[in-house]
Amino acid sequence: MPENLPDWMLVYKAVKFKDHQFSYPLPSLYNGEWATWYESGVNESEENYEYGKLDGLSTFWNENGVKESVENYKDDKLDGLSTLWYNGAKAYEKNYKNGKLNGLSTSWNPDGTLNKKEYYAKEGNIQRYELFEKGKLVNKEYYDPKDNFLKRERFKKGKLVKTEKEQFPK
Template sequence: MNPVPLFLIIVTLPLLLGGCGEKEVPQSKLVERQGITYLVNSKKPFTGKSSSFHKNGEKREERNYKDGKKEGLATKWHKNEQKYNEANYKDGKKEGLSVSWHENGQTMTKGGWKNGKREGLHLGWYENGKKQWEANRKDGKLDGLWVYWYENGQKKAEVNYKDGKRDRLLLGWYENGKKEEEGNYKDGKEDGLHLGWYENGKKQWEANYKDGKLDGLWVYWYENGQKKAEENYKNGKIVSEKYWNSKGEPVDTYEEILK
């Protein structure tokens, strides 16, 4: 597991220690105008602390403001008093480490922010403590490997990103560990051969893509292995088609194989 980046520690610590003043008001008494927060009926940007509460009387959220912008620590709670989220702000933008928790106290998400955008490794967990996903961000965009797991710990998907777009290989699995899907992407678009399988391991479909459009043969099979459909595409448009029922007998239309 990668350690928390040093820049997050350097940025977060002074924000945690800093204060925005003693004045505290209900969040309902504040209003935002053009990105700046004011007390209702006031023309002076608000500096101080605001809070809101759940219907059961427990605190819901607490924020700090400086000159009308969020500054320092902002905290949210679940109805059962368990902390829900902690995030830091600088000049109105998220900065440093942000952490969220499930209602049972288990960590839900964790990741860094820089100038209001997600940065570096971000992680997510299920309520039972098992990892749900992990993804890298650069300037707020997905960049690098994104991985997702089922709650039983089995890997569900792996997707590569570059500058926020899918790039290179995508892999997907069923909860039983059998492969569900495989395909390549280029600059965010499907490119080349894509394959899909049934949960029993038999091939379900295969298709060729070029620049995000179907191009070439697209084939689909029944779960018993019998060919179901064969369509030929050029630049995303179908040019020929053949269909069969589950017994292997030719049929005239796609609708007939759905019966």
């Protein structure tokens, strides 16, 4: 497939890294979808631009064609739901507003069980953190609007067993 593509579409070969996060040499006022492919012809990425800035959906795939990430952008900043998969299994979902974490962020273990949930205020500050083991809630932490620790709740078999007011109990 590469021989059928214009040279400007093959420029990614010169800047390709193991991690797919790199810059494309886009014209500064580019508008529309920008796509790249692996040499095999498999889709590598699709991104949307408005006046040279990411705006809309950005999707990346691995060399086997398995989706790795989907992110939403507005004016070059993360805005909306971002999802990452690892080896085809969902690894996390995070919500952003104007480039800052906002609302619920969830991550999963490779076996698909819930790992943690984080709740963020619109300013990007964490409000609550929940940790899970084998998909069961074991720990909740609460924070004030300035990211100061308020309290921790420990759970066993789904029941609250202890509340701690110190972040690092003695």
